[in-house]
Amino acid sequence: MASTSSQYHKLDLVSHLFCTVYLIPISFCTMKWSPQDAMKAYLHTLQLSKIQYGQDCTLGTTKLIQPQxxxxxxxxxxxxxxxxxxxxxxxxxxxxxxxALAVAxxxxxxxxxCFLDQQQDIEDxxxxxxxxxLEDVVEFMHGNPCEVIIQLKNIDFAVIDCKFKDHLRLFQIIDVNPRGSIAVVTNLVRKGNGAGFGEVVREKRGIECVTLSIGEGMELTRIGVTCNHENKRFYVTSEN
Incomplete structure (x- = not known):
């Protein structure tokens, strides 16, 4: 009984982390939302973080812990x-x-x-x-991402580092899933005429964008269809 109660507690916390802590609109759920997979990936990544950094990042408290x-x-x-x-x-x-993405x-x-710089060794x-x-989950590729990424169609989830010098070019040519996709820009340091993905594509229909103070700045952009707007929240269930 205690185990079941603890499981529901963790599920409830993960639900609140998305809806309350980050105030992410439900429309950022672009495809069929799976709270179970979200919970598993979240907790799995937290566990890896605990192992890597030796941090006490369990969810066994009543205080909401801001996810990294x-x-x-x-x-x-x-x-x-x-x-x-x-x-x-x-x-x-x-x-x-x-x-984190490999876990997902x-x-x-x-x-x-995952596109690597030419100097990075794939075997390493x-x-x-x-x-x-997680070694069997990731496909590493060399080469200019601007040349290779055009071969990929209907991308559902993209994470682009703003430190990559041609990131603006990537924003223009990436082929995202028109049925719903998410683009994430990390290291969002704006200099001169720099722009995030949301700014580049904001004239297109079906675009929603939010900037979060996570890490060195992060921008999330949703492209395409959204969930049913009549559903203002999602519910997390668990099966024993």
Missing amino acids: CMEFLSALAAGNQAKVMVQVLSNEGVNPLTI AKHCGGRFI CTAQLSCYD
């Missing part, structure tokens, strides 16, 4: 049942977000492609993921 960048994105991608996910890195290899792909059965990156039993 990677836990939030992992749950958002998995909950939206993203089938094609991409990450474009700048000049670094595997980072916490790579792990593992829980929702999606395909995850795969070896890093093997520490978390």
